[in-house]
Amino acid sequence: MSRRLTTLLSATVLAPALVLSGCGEEEQSTPTSAALSAVTVEGSDPKTAPTVEVDAPVTVTKTESKVVTEGTGATVAEDDLVSIQTVIVNGRDGKVAVNTWDSGAVGLDLADERLFASFKSQLPGKKVGSRVLITSTPVDAFGDQGNPDLSMEKDDPVVFVVDLVSATKVLPAAEGTEVAPKKGLPTVTMNDGKPATITVPKGAKAPTKTVVQPLVEGTGATVEAGQTVRVAYTGALWKDGSVFDSSANRPEEPWFDFVVGEGQVIKGWDNGLEGQKVGSRVLLVIPPADGYGSAGSPPKIAGNDTLVFVVDILAAY
Known part of the structure; x- marks a missing residue:
């Protein structure tokens, strides 16, 4: 790995x-x-x-x-x-x-x-x-x-x-059928080679439970617990849409690998990506309880911050 x-x-x-x-x-x-x-x-x-x-x-x-x-x-x-x-x-x-x-x-x-x-x-x-x-x-x-x-x-x-x-081969980006997201969720604009732009609806209240919304339905294998997955992602804050992390900011390795279900990532990722298909693009809206908890992840993420991620599942192996 x-x-x-x-x-x-x-x-x-x-x-x-x-x-x-x-x-x-x-x-x-x-x-x-x-x-x-x-x-x-x-x-x-x-x-x-x-x-x-x-x-x-x-x-x-x-x-x-x-x-x-x-x-x-x-x-x-x-x-x-x-x-x-x-x-x-x-x-x-x-x-x-x-x-x-x-x-x-x-x-x-x-x-x-x-x-x-x-x-x-x-x-x-x-x-x-x-x-x-x-x-x-x-x-x-x-x-x-x-x-x-x-x-x-x-x-x-x-x-x-x-x-x-x-x-398995690595996909360059999500590929599959586009899915219309539910109303009231953040919108996503992908920017080639740069972090995605995540726009949170003005005045919208952050959800209290994790939201998992496919934006592209992939056609690959279903991601299972215990597998290593390779993803590309951008993360932003619900409160202002500001990007706090993105794999696109590492051009030498613009991806991230982790083992699903082993606590190597925040709970919202482990739970939200398991069961999705390779090739999918998934919007995750994650409240603090499924993110970094009341401690947050200073200096960018406070303990009460809801997180928004867009994640492309490029491979599972």
Whole structure:
């Protein structure tokens, strides 16, 4: 998962450190090495973690992979957002460091420069539904520092067994059927490359409960709790329509990723976006109770401020 803090929307970094790394080689090679032969993968049920046995210590001179079980889905592209399950094993001692079947699938942005080089080089070209074995050099996994939290030293080779659960493309903006909003709600004007303009009706009273109003009905998959979603958004204050935050203000990454239903964002977002379809543009009017509460989010948001967001759902993975 790609991962960064957003000052007003999240208090948590969204990507576990286990999938972020420094630089490394990105050459894909023919899977004929002794390193791959030193790993045995047993089990074929995608709902259950495979058993991974390593004839440790294993020597890995270059990162490579082989398909253990080939899927029948789409071929993964180098800029896809993918959802994976993985077992990570230390090649030095054969001990399992991570098993995501215990905690849930992980979302990855294959275009993220911070992602493991071993994932960036070996997952594109594989099919969704495949189980892939990767033997990685230390630098292509946890970089020059290793990962002390996982008992990975800087010189430890790493073995990954990865199930490619899904892959998706990122929409450039909402697309679908326009929906006429209910009367009395703020109006929205989209501005290419800039924050949206949100106009609150003069004299209108702020709602006391969160309002979820689709402006564009997308045709993609329905967003579910536990998924990572990528959105573009603008947030404004009900009291004067002033914009306090927008993904468009970050041209290098004009989007925001978060996991739905895990409290990484305010309650109005978690509840309001779950059940919507990818491609949708959603207007959210959020009272303080479902926003930042009585404390607000100084200096821009007071404890009694109702918030208005327009959110484009670009992907879910």
